[in-house]
Amino acid sequence: MTLKRYELFLALRYLKARRKQAFTSIVSFVSVLGIAVGVAALIIALALLTGFQQDIQAKIIGANAHIIIWSGGEAPMAEYEQVVRRVNEVDGVVNAAGVVLRPAAITTSLGQSFVSFKGVDPNNSATDLLERVIEGSADDLLERGENDGVIVGRGMADDHLLLVGDHIEVMVYDADMLTPMGAGWWRHKTLRVVGVFEAGMFEYDKSWALVHLETAQDMFYRSATAEGTDEGRPDVVTFVEVKVDDIYDTGRVMADITERLGPDYVMMDWKSMNAVFFSALQLERLAMFVTISLIVFVAALNIVATLVLMVMEKNRDIGILLSMGATRRGILYTFILQGLFIGLLGTAVGLTLGIGLSYVADRYRLISLEESVYYLSYVPFVIRPVDFALIALMAVAVSFLATLYPAWRASKLDPVEALRHE
Secondary structure (H helix, E strand, C coil): CCHHHHHHHHHHHHHCCCHHHHHHHHHHHHHHHHHHHHHHHHHHHHHHHHHHHHHHHHHHHHHCCCEEEECCCCCCECCHHHHHHHHCCCCCEEEEEEEEEEEEEEEECCEEEEEEEEEEECCECCCCHHHHEEEECHHHHHCCCCCEEEEEEHHHHHHHCCCCCCEEEEEEEEEEEEECCEEEEEEEEEEEEEEEECCCCHHHHHHEEEEEHHHHHHHHCCCCCCCCCHHHCCCCECEEEEEECCHHHHHHHHHHHHHHHCCCCEEEEHHHHCHHHHHHHHHHHHHHHHHHHHHHHHHHHHHHHHHHHHHHHCHHHHHHHHHCCCCHHHHHHHHHHHHHHHHHHHHHHHHHHHHHHHHHHHHCCCCECCHHHHCCCECCCCCCHHHHHHHHHHHHHHHHHHHHHHHHHHHCCCHHHHHCCC
């Protein structure tokens, strides 16, 4: 070993415990442990928030369209087929379809409740709801008759004890219907349960019901003077749903759609429709990162204490090295390397611990949640490579900064003063 390579040798040697340096070794161990705990806590916290956000996002996007288009106001869209045709010509659009989404009251043997009925075309859908039928079959929506089919959410089926084959009474308020009692009346329709879907989100599973598009048109838009006839059911929709191949490219797709349709239509993408929710998650993520990062900063203070004690103990050694020709830069590098070794070891242990615990918690679903509050039945953990790299770089950078002052003080030591009493 030449003198030019002594910095690494000394840095590793000073980390080894000696009988007279037990206290310094304990402080070094606490520094490693502190960084490891901080890094592991960061990994677990960000994995939890990432898993929660991605799971919620996937369920929201699966139950809803990536983009919705409507003509503005409360009037239904009569020209939706032309809109669908033009939208399907836009690059990046997978599919577009018209839907009806309106509220109504239902009556079962267990009581009444309000439900959002969504009319869809089983042969042309822009969402994944029809693919999430867990009982019955979505194909039964195609069979229309005296009692049209309806697919209810799992939560609704549980609340009303509904099984495939049961019937529900639907009441729709028609403000335009004239009766001897005045304007406005409740219209009734009987639907047969042909399936149960599970969107994975409590809100949709409890309060959504799927019917055929024509059934929804008949329920909500039919003429009061021609009930039950095809002439009384206008071919209109509430809005048009659009599915794209890249959910993060909706801005560009909406700009292209506007060029084709003109400025008379209003559009929103999934990010805009859930902006408040996802903004809150991002803020919580940032707050969690900053808060738990303080653990790493506290551990970095232990690195400062470790190196200060080491400099005091190695006062004589530093003086001898300087008198033998060692450079002050070499002494500086020695103690910087020693602090970095502590930081790297703590970071490696923390990353291993955090990843391992996150995997076990996700694999065995250790943390359960109340679906009616959190939309999820358990806490998912997802570790993104960018989070992994960011946490590792932050921990190493903090460790490096903690070494600068003690290493600089060691490099400024006067060898004459260090060896005066030797």
